[in-house]
Amino acid sequence: MKKTLRKTLRTAEHILLRKLLVDARTEAGLSQAQVADTLQWPQSDVSKIETGERRLDVIEFVRLCKALGEEPSDLIKKLS
Secondary structure, X not given: OOOOOOOOXXXXXXXXXXXXXXXXXXHOOOOHHHHHHHHOOOHHHHHXXXXXXXXXXXXXXXXXHHHOOOOHHHHHHHHO
């Protein structure tokens, strides 16, 4: 039997990841607009990521972490 992956942004892991990203941004004293400017993304993309309307690919995740002053591996460890 083939295992089907649940494609949702509402899993516990996604919710925790979004919380970790928001916490990292606020702890860095950055607004969504400042992060977006650093990444050359629309501010709405940062908002959609934080609210769970948009997924991140791996490269975007790494870039976002760096813009927040976080090591991607540190955030991933917090998901475990």
